[in-house]
Amino acid sequence: MPLSPSRIQRLALGGAAVATLAGVLLIWVGISGMIFDGSSGPAAARSPVPTNVPRRPPVLTEPADVLLRTFARPMNRSVPQAVYIPRIGVAAPLMQLGLDSRGAIENPPLAPANIAGWYRHGPAPGQRGPAVITGHLDTSTGPAVFARLDRVRRGDQIQVMRSDGSVAVFVVDKREHVAKKDFPTARVYGDVDYPGLRLVTCDGVFDRTAHSYKGNTIVYAHLVRAYHPPG
Template identity: 60%
Template sequence: MSSEQRLLRTGAAVVSLAGLLLIGLGISGIFSDEPEPGPVAATNPVPSVPGVPSGKVAAPMRAAKPTAVYIPSIGVAAPLMELGLDAQGAIENPPFDPPNQAGWYRYGPVPGQRGAAVITGHLDTRSGPAVFANLKNVKRGDQVQVMRADRSVAVFVVDKVEHAPKRSFPVRKVYAKLTYPGLRLVTCGGTFDRQVHSYVDNTIVYAHLAAPYYPKS
């Protein structure tokens, strides 16, 4: 299989992921016209790592399984589970319960290694907001910290936030063959289409590895 064929196959899986997320995440607005509830409270909020240069791209880190993701600016502190492919060849979704659960696509790069690592999370559930309810509020320069099994932390800095229509998901940008360690965070966004019970957009955060961090304790 050529590299282009592999990319297109991956693209089909990503588009399927977008569709599945959009269907599964539009539940909270179906049964009520009440305002959407606030974001999920972080169970273990952490501060930004000081002294990290936002413009610097760090060298790749050694491979280590990611275990949690922290986004200090929006109060996210969530465990990470591994996500594979389902029977239809689409990326699996994290479970709705607990809502504060994100997932890492295990067939892609490990966060901290060279390439575009992908982490996904739900926007909301039937009962309220989920882990990436406030992902749209992330700004350029914000930190995204990925805790790893070797106790190291891959500290990423956000380059941009994109709101892409579901029908034109930017496959090649999300799954780009990067020459540096990158990260993409993906969830649903935009308005909710009650006719098809799905959101019309995806929110995508692009980030680069700025520094490895090794906590003393």
């Protein structure tokens, strides 16, 4: 069921639409539907860019079909520090993303390439609701953190290391490719009654005139385990 503009505004500080600039994800907040902007806009003060990745947590050994039927209870809020996607070899520190001076979600920086960003005004990974993590597809010099996000499959695990020492383990429910003009705002930002995770990056054909990719890859996942690694 589509969300009303006012509901979308509450969920994502005004709703969301997605644009990209040379692989940069830009989510612009708008009340009157989807707004696409090909420029990155002025940047607000960023949180520090982390450079280290905590020790990789172990991968759960349960079969994928079992994990897909497992739903863990919500965790308390804790700032995420790193995201791991074993299938595609991602082990990336997470920075916090806010809003820039225009009210758009900040983009992660282009350097270092192995950096992703968590939208801090939404749920933290493990909390009830849709936590959103974004990352670049590429930069002017090569692949970036989510260059292979389109290889993630249903049943794959995603691990998020949190600042309280806990690990939130998610299993992928689905992956979809969408045109930017059809970005599913309600599916990505709409409220859910379980701890969810959405990973978003660019994809599709690069429009050299608009300096923008024409599509997005979105991965949807839900929480299956919350634990503290020993030691």
